[in-house]
Amino acid sequence: MFPARSLIRVVPALSRGIATSLPKHGGGAWAYRASPAKASKFTLFKAEMVGAVMWWWILYHLMTEPEHITGEFPYPDPSKWSNEELGIPADDED
Template sequence: MLISRGFGLAKNVAVIATRKLPKTVVQTRNSGHSYMYRDVKEAPRKDVWMAEISTGIMWWWVLWHMWHDWGHIVGEFDYPDPSKWTNEELGIPPDDVDL
């Protein structure tokens, strides 16, 4: 059964492979600008430089504040020492209680 389905699948793949694909279509929209279907234009160098500079500034800002103001991430209060907590605070019943 799988072999018979495989032949049909191979025939369909061969038909699809022989079809010609449509070329890139340039359409004019109502706004007057051109629309390129499946056409990727390279970004201008100015835009690439601006993206690199703004990304660098953003990472500098993040890393600077993580180094100098790390209290924003971990909290501004000291973490309590768990060895000083009592059994009552931890919810541990006294030893003389029968369960």
């Protein structure tokens, strides 16, 4: 096993720690204590369209194929099952 000090020397990123300032070499907008930049109207429109298509897909398939929720076959009536089908032994058996 490596001691912790040699591991820190091998991996310099561990010795730097966590910084909450801007990255040195770019990396996009940093929003630690400030509001992030607002999305463009086109991006919001695309998000709304994706959401609308998703809900259309879900509701359309719920209306046209309700078997996904209710099941494919009718639920059997348990009162019509015999004792043999249920695995209940006859009364005259010991």
